[in-house]
Amino acid sequence: MLQIALTILIYLILVIPAGVYVYHIAAGKHTFADPVFNRVDGAIYKVCGVNPKNGMNWKKYAVSLVITNGIMILLGYIILRIQSIGLFNPNGIGAMEESLSFNTIISFMTNTNLQHYSGESGLSNLSQMLVITFMMFVSAASGYAACIAFIRGLAGRTKDNVGNFFVDLVRITTRVLLPFSIIGGLLLVWQGVPQNFSGNVVVDTIEGTKQVIAMGPVAALEIIKHLGTNGGGFLGANSATPIENPTIISNLIELYSMMLLPGACVITFGKMVRDRKRDLAAAVVADGAAAAIPQIEGRESLTARIFGREGRSIFAAMGILFLIGLGVCFWAESQGNPALAEVGLAQSMGSMEGKEVRFGIAQSAMFTTTTTSFTTGTVNNMHDTLTPLGGMIPLLHMMLNVVFGGKGVGLMNMITYAILAVFICGLMIGRTPEYLGKKIEGREMKLAALCIIIHPLLILTFSALAVATPDGLAGITNPGYHGLSQVLYEFASSAANNGSGFEGLADNTLFWNITTGLVMFFGRYLPIVLQLAIAGSLMKKRFVSESAGTLHTDTMSFAVILVFVVYIFAALTFFPVLALGPVAEHLTLWA
């Protein structure tokens, strides 16, 4: 328990400077690295014909994002289909099958990294670098860019300019993802993660048998896998293997890598909204009063200064959801497994089935909760062997999809819930709801409701399809309550663009490749487009002055309201299937 508390404390210390740095990048403010990166970015703009001064409205921004991602999907599909050529293919791996290529390319472009193949036997080094690692950068940068455009829309400093997608894509890649990846990758190499272009090595074990040890550019993939909340491993067993994650230090590097940027996005949001409030205040008050504004802000609490007031309430709501989930997961795994106790296996260490001894229960529960809250999908233990309630937490957090969430999109989802929360509160007190100084009216609620309903609709519809068709049922290797959990987990992971799995599911079939591919695609792009439309709608509206009846969204009480709204919505949509899956399994196991 102490190591979990220390891990979280160190995270809170690390996320603050990261948040300040990302805010400077998003807001186009000066940073210490500008002399170098301005030249790099300028060269890229020149080659690509991008004018960084040209802004875009929300529609042009969304079209640019979708078309750019779409072209990369089509090119990536072709590369996977021709990877059998001799280039960077020391293990002689053949072309990837059509439906698996379809699934894989959507998986990596949507930041999901769901893998229906094993990396060491399914991909050449060329594909690992040109498709997998490349897309880990681009998909993460695309999600971040959408989030920054969304924040610009909400902050509403202009009427019709949410930024330039190509500029945002380049800036986040060159100034955040690449430098952070180089530093983190070298740290992983220091811990023993391989980085080479060798073929697999065959060694004689002390038991006298042969063992194949995978080699390749592992460290380069490993760091962006976490930093970009991607999650797809170089090897099938992902970060549970000592090749990808050899020590407790490498485990912490990977843990903080995936937590850093989603948290930093919340700080960026808080600071950008605060900037807009300062501009507004300076514009409307008389000169004498304007001079008093910095003094008023001088009395802000430390947390409000760090996160911004609005960012603080969002971060608090996400933090509460995360800590509740982590507590339940850690407790459930610590209780052990009565089925294993019955056959004489000591459960004093907790339920260690599918876990690495070097990580134990605490770091496994922490990694499991983090990877599904921050929707990374990397695993340092096998989720299929979690206890029923321990496994329900990652499943629930992917269903919520707002507990920090993936890089950028988690914040967008939480703000959509915040809009829903102010709407519900507005109904209760009989006032037109407002958020960040803008009236929330029918159009915004229509888009927000659509955005929120898409996620459960994708998960539940496709899960129903899977359990109602022979092709879907054929993948279930553990019939009964756990079989339903496997199906739910696969589609929840796909819709949340997470990518982890209850890997007992036999999912490399035409049915599972196509259905999860479609869920990943629509789970990614439908919400992003709708959220950008909400931002586009709000930025056209006039600011309304606060009054005594205005619901303050920068308080802890609003954070608690937000948590309840998220849980109530989840209970209304997902409780029946959770009762039939993990809850029923738990009651059966402990009966």
Place this chain on the structure above:
Amino acid sequence: MMDCIMLAVLAGCIGSIILLIGWCQKQVDKSE
């Protein structure tokens, strides 16, 4: 043949998102 089907499905998915952007634009324009 299977490649053509997969690429057609991918193109259809991308096209549907473009159509959604058009529909959203109409909604945003109505709200002005």
